[in-house]
Amino acid sequence: MKALRQEALEELGAGIILANTYHLYLRPGHELIRKLGGLHQFMAWNRAILTDSGGYQVFSLAELRKMTDEGVKFRSHLDGSEHLLTPEKAAEIQLALGSDIAMVLDECIETPAPREAAEAAMRRTTAWARRARNYFLQQQERAGADLAQWQFGIVQGATFADLRRESARQLVEMNFPGYAVGGLAVGEPHEVTCEMAAEATSELPVEKPRYLMGVGRPEQLADYVARGIDMMDCVLPTRAARHACLYTSEGRVLIKNSRYIEDQGPIDANCSCSVCKRYTRAYLRHLFAAGEITAAILASHHNVHFYLDIMRQIREAITFGQLTKFATELHARYDAKPA
Amino acid sequence: MKALRQEALEELGAGIILANTYHLYLRPGHELIRKLGGLHQFMAWNRAILTDSGGYQVFSLAELRKMTDEGVKFRSHLDGSEHLLTPEKAAEIQLALGSDIAMVLDECIETPAPREAAEAAMRRTTAWARRARNYFLQQQERAGADLAQWQFGIVQGATFADLRRESARQLVEMNFPGYAVGGLAVGEPHEVTCEMAAEATSELPVEKPRYLMGVGRPEQLADYVARGIDMMDCVLPTRAARHACLYTSEGRVLIKNSRYIEDQGPIDANCSCSVCKRYTRAYLRHLFAAGEITAAILASHHNVHFYLDIMRQIREAITFGQLTKFATELHARYDAKPA
Numbered sequence: 123m124k125a126l127r128q129e130a131l132e133e134l135g136a137g138i139i140l141a142n143t144y145h146l147y148l149r150p151g152h153e154l155i156r157k158l159g160g161l162h163q164f165m166a167w168n169r170a171i172l173t174d175s176g177g178y179q180v181f182s183l184a185e186l187r188k189m190t191d192e193g194v195k196f197r198s199h200l201d202g203s204e205h206l207l208t209p210e211k212a213a214e215i216q217l218a219l220g221s222d223i224a225m226v227l228d229e230c231i232e233t234p235a236p237r238e239a240a241e242a243a244m245r246r247t248t249a250w251a252r253r254a255r256n257y258f259l260q261q262q263e264r265a266g267a268d269l270a271q272w273q274f275g276i277v278q279g280a281t282f283a284d285l286r287r288e289s290a291r292q293l294v295e296m297n298f299p300g301y302a303v304g305g306l307a308v309g310e311p312h313e314v315t316c317e318m319a320a321e322a323t324s325e326l327p328v329e330k331p332r333y334l335m336g337v338g339r340p341e342q343l344a345d346y347v348a349r350g351i352d353m354m355d356c357v358l359p360t361r362a363a364r365h366a367c368l369y370t371s372e373g374r375v376l377i378k379n380s381r382y383i384e385d386q387g388p389i390d391a392n393c394s395c396s397v398c399k400r401y402t403r404a405y406l407r408h409l410f411a412a413g414e415i416t417a418a419i420l421a422s423h424h425n426v427h428f429y430l431d432i433m434r435q436i437r438e439a440i441t442f443g444q445l446t447k448f449a450t451e452l453h454a455r456y457d458a459k460p461a
Numbered sequence: 462m463k464a465l466r467q468e469a470l471e472e473l474g475a476g477i478i479l480a481n482t483y484h485l486y487l488r489p490g491h492e493l494i495r496k497l498g499g500l501h502q503f504m505a506w507n508r509a510i511l512t513d514s515g516g517y518q519v520f521s522l523a524e525l526r527k528m529t530d531e532g533v534k535f536r537s538h539l540d541g542s543e544h545l546l547t548p549e550k551a552a553e554i555q556l557a558l559g560s561d562i563a564m565v566l567d568e569c570i571e572t573p574a575p576r577e578a579a580e581a582a583m584r585r586t587t588a589w590a591r592r593a594r595n596y597f598l599q600q601q602e603r604a605g606a607d608l609a610q611w612q613f614g615i616v617q618g619a620t621f622a623d624l625r626r627e628s629a630r631q632l633v634e635m636n637f638p639g640y641a642v643g644g645l646a647v648g649e650p651h652e653v654t655c656e657m658a659a660e661a662t663s664e665l666p667v668e669k670p671r672y673l674m675g676v677g678r679p680e681q682l683a684d685y686v687a688r689g690i691d692m693m694d695c696v697l698p699t700r701a702a703r704h705a706c707l708y709t710s711e712g713r714v715l716i717k718n719s720r721y722i723e724d725q726g727p728i729d730a731n732c733s734c735s736v737c738k739r740y741t742r743a744y745l746r747h748l749f750a751a752g753e754i755t756a757a758i759l760a761s762h763h764n765v766h767f768y769l770d771i772m773r774q775i776r777e778a779i780t781f782g783q784l785t786k787f788a789t790e791l792h793a794r795y796d797a798k799p800a
Contacts, residue, residue, distance in 0.1 A: 125754040129735065150722065150747045158725060158743055166739045383489065386497060396468065400505045404497055408489045415464040415757055 124360050125418040126426065128167050133396065134426050138170035138222075140355045143215055144179030147205075148198050152218035160220025172355070173221035175212040175276075178336075181230050189229065191246065209254040213273070217261060221271060225302060226254040228276040233308050240280035243305075247278040248292045255296045274333060276304040277322040286318050290325035300331040303351070307337045316345050323350030340369055340432055341456035344449035347436050359429045363421035366410045369428040373456055375403070377421070382407045395427035463699050464757040465765065467506050472735065473766050477509035477561075479694045482554055483518030486544075487537050491557035499559025511694070512560035514551040514615075517675075520569050528568065530585065548593040552612070556600060560610060564641060564674075565593035567615040572647050579619035582644075586617040587631045594635045613672060615643040616661040625657050629664035639670040642690070646676045655684050662689030679708055679771055680795035683788035686775050698768045702760035705749045708767040712795055714742070716760070721746045734766035 123131055123139055131139065141161055146152060158164050161171055177194070180187060184196035193208030209227045216224035228247040231239055255273065262269045275293035279285030286303075293301060303322045306315045319334055326332050333353035334346050346354060359369065368375040370390035375382070377389070385403035397420045409417035432452070439448035462470055462478055470478065480500055485491060497503050500510055516533070519526060523535035532547030548566045555563035567586040570578055594612065601608045614632035618624030625642075632640060642661045645654045658673055665671050672692035673685050685693060698708065707714040709729035714721070716728070724742035736759045748756035771791070778787035 125758070127755060127758060128739070145751070149750060150743075154722065154743075158723065158741075164741070164744055164747075166741070166744065383493065384497065400467070402497075402503070402505070404489075404493075405503055405505065408503075411488060412484070415754060416466060418754055419464070419466055419758065 123422075123426070125364065125415075125422040126360075128165070130423055131167075131426075132169075134423070135430055136169070136426070138172055139167065140172045140174065141165075141219065141221065142179055143173045143176035143212065143219065144183065146173075146219060147176060147215050148200055152215040156218035156220070160218075162220060170223070171219075171221045172223040173216045173219050173225065174335075175225040175227040176207055176215065177212065177227050178230060180207055191249070193227070193250075209250040210257040213254045213257045213261075217258075217269070217271065223272045223274060223300065224258075225274050226251045226276055228278055228304050230278075230305055230308075231280065233280055233305070233310055235280045237280075237282055237285075240278075240282055241285055243280070244278040244285050244289050247276060247304075248289060251275045251293055251298075252296060255298065272299040274298055274300040274302050274331075276302045276335070277326075278305050279318070279322075280305060281310055281314050281318060283317070283321045286321040287325050290322045294325065294327065298330075300333065301326045302333040302335050304335045306334065312342060312345070315342075316349055319346055319351055320349040326350070339456075340429065341452040343429075343432050344436050344439070344445060344452050347440070348445055348449055356429075359425035360422045363425040364418045366417070366421065368406075368421055369425050371455070377403060377407050378410050379407075389424050390428070393424065393427065393431075395424050397421075397424040397427075462761075462765070464703065464754075464761040465699070467504065469762055470506075470765075471508075473762070474769055475508070475765070477511055478506065479511045479513065480504075480558065480560065481518055482512045482515035482551065482558065483522065485512075485558060486515055486554050487539055491554040495557035495559070499557075501559060509561045510558075511562040512555045512558055512564065513674075514564040514566040515546055515554065516551065516566050517569060519546055530588070532566070532589075548589040549596040552593045552596045552600075556597075556608070556610065562611045562613060562639065563597075564613050565590045565615055567617055567643050569617075569644050569647075570619065572619055572644070572649055574619045576619075576621055576624075579617075579621055580624055582619070583617040583624050583628050586615060586643075587628060590614045590632055590637075591635060594637065611638040613637055613639040613641050613670075615641045615674070616665075617644050618657070618661075619644060620649055620653050620657060622656070622660045625660040626664050629661045633664065633666065637669075639672065640665045641672040641674050643674045645673065651681060651684070654681075655688055658685055658690055659688040665689070678795075679768065680791040682768075682771050683775050683778070683784060683791050686779070687784055687788055695768075698764035699761045702764040703757045705756070705760065707745075707760055708764050710794070716742060716746050717749050718746075728763050729767070732763065732766065732770070734763050736760075736763040736766075 155161055155164050162168060180194055180196045183199045185199060186197045188195040193206055195206050197204055212227035227250050229243040231243045258273045275296060275298040277286060277289045279289045303319055306318055323332050331352045332350055334351040337346060337354050337356055366378045368377050368389050371392040382403040387403055388398035389403060390398055401420060406420060439445045494500055494503050501507060519533055519535045522538045524538060525536045527534040532545055534545050536543055551566040566589050568582040570582045597612045614635060614637040616625060616628045618628045642658055645657055662671050670691045671689055673690040676685060676693050676695055705717045707716050707728050710731040721742040726742055727737035728742060729737055740759060745759060778784045
């Protein structure tokens with residue numbers, strides 16, 4: 123969580139954070155983190171941690187990737203060193219990190235994908251999930267109650283409904299404690315993302331967590347929840363914050379804009395975060411104009427609060443049976459606003 | 462205060478901060494800050510603020526400077542625009558900012574300076590101080606009780622004891638509510654800085670604050686206090702922090718060093734700051750290695766705590782009549798440590 127101390131995340135009420143296995147594997151190394159007592163102890167964070175498999179960053183950051191059924195060979199983007207990431211290795215690294223939720227290695231493909239490629243990637247993902255599950259269960263048997271990690275399978279199948287359902291059914295047979303839906307929100311229309319999420323969750327047990335990976339924009343969150351999604355992760359709130367884009371109940375505020383030079387109001391008059399209680403838009407704008415680190419700190423704090431608050435509102439809407447209405451409201455609030 | 466929210470400064474017990482007049486004059490502009498209710502309101506900081514005159518940054522950052530008896534002409538380092546800073550203008554800008562303590566414009570010269578140049582700069586500084594004082598008193602007469610700012614004169618005179626004393630005496634005649642000693646710690650040996658501070662304070666009223674500008678290293682702070690100095694300012698704690706240099710009771714810790722890779726101790730076992738209570742050296746090292754903003758946040762927090770704690774220890778030492786002993790201890794603690 124860039125630009126936020128753990129104390130800030132606690133103040134914000136964050137119950138879980140995501141750590142990138144690829145980055146931690148390369149630097150400082152999972153064996154070092156294991157030696158230092160695991161990721162919770164290393165980073166002084168007592169709440170939940172989810173680790174990804176490392177696969178996504180291999181596809182987006184690493185060089186000279188080579189995919190085989192065994193796994194994916196790549197060169198580190200830091201020093202060019204060669205590595206092989208297999209389903210077993212991804213599970214092993216995450217066990218060393220000691221995260222609460224670990225993801226299986228999956229194959230991400232670019233979209234739009236032809237059906238043949240989508241099916242091949244889905245089948246490889248399923249085969250890898252089986253290997254990861256077997257590896258994990260062996261380790262768990264050895265370690266006993268000490269190994270409290272939850273391993274999640276990942277549904278693939280690109281934009282093909284039947285592939286998504288088949289992928290989900292095969293994973294459910296492996297009896298994961300939770301399931302993710304991967305390879306979405308990578309360029310396809312929002313309606314397609316929603317449809318594929320719905321296809322996947324229709325086959326996933328409702329009593330287990332269902333996690334849509336890498337989403338999303340504020341106005342989309344309730345749509346996913348309405349399709350049965352319980353968990354999401356996204357860089358958007360913090361990345362947008364560092365680029366001076368603030369989320370508010372009135373839409374996005376591009377705070378560097380000169381219209382905010384004399385604006386003595388808070389970022390969001392309807393926000394209860396500690397930044398909105400104290401600082402003005404004019405001050406935030408100045409900090410960004412001057413390139414101050416505190417601009418990133420304050421903006422990240424607000425945006426994360428905003429996202430967590432939307433999730434609180436979604437839970438409340440569910441309680442009162444108003445989820446669909448709330449989802450429509452969110453779109454009305456944001457769709458027409460400047461990008 | 463880079464990388465620290467105002468909340469952090471309050472937690473650290475900072476009673477006063479320094480704001481740079483040059484930077485604020487150019488961006489966002491002193492008239493804007495005046496319009497928005499002054500600097501306290503603009504930056505949401507209710508404790509004390511000291512503003513410098515802007516002169517130092519004109520000398521160190523601006524382009525095409527031209528000094529005359531009238532003032533200093535310069536071009537903005539941001540957009541090349543031309544400006545004239547006079548003693549009256551520097552006072553006017555700081556009145557607009559609404560700081561609690563404002564500094565008169567002085568002439569800083571490079572050291573070592575020949576006596577002739579030092580004397581000329583000192584005489585110009587004194588003449589400017591008189592103009593600044595007159596301007597300020599006129600404004601105060603107009604504004605009445607509303608103008609609660611304290612204006613400080615600045616002693617110059619390079620490394621010449623008699624010039625320092627003469628400068629101080631002339632300023633005292635102008636009856637400032639506080640006095641600064643400027644143009645020191647710019648390359649001369651520490652002993653000379655101390656000697657010049659002592660020469661200046663010997664002529665300055667003990668019941669008014671005496672401020673040594675732009676110092677210093679941790680082990681030097683008590684030396685200055687022993688020479689009658691009450692206030693200091695320095696970028697060192699935060700700048701060093703951003704460059705991974707941490708101050709501790711055992712000396713400086715260059716946290717990027719590989720010896721800290723597995724170090725599960727706090728930055729400083731004798732430190733009570735919130736960073737040392739929670740995070741390890743290994744984690745801090747990792748954050749710096751990964752180029753994370755949180756590295757700057759945590760390191761700045763600790764270093765500022767360290768500096769404020771030295772000042773607390775100095776006050777305690779004074780209470781018990783142990784200041785000289787404490788100053789010697791500080792040198793023993795730090796002088797032999799890696800730079």
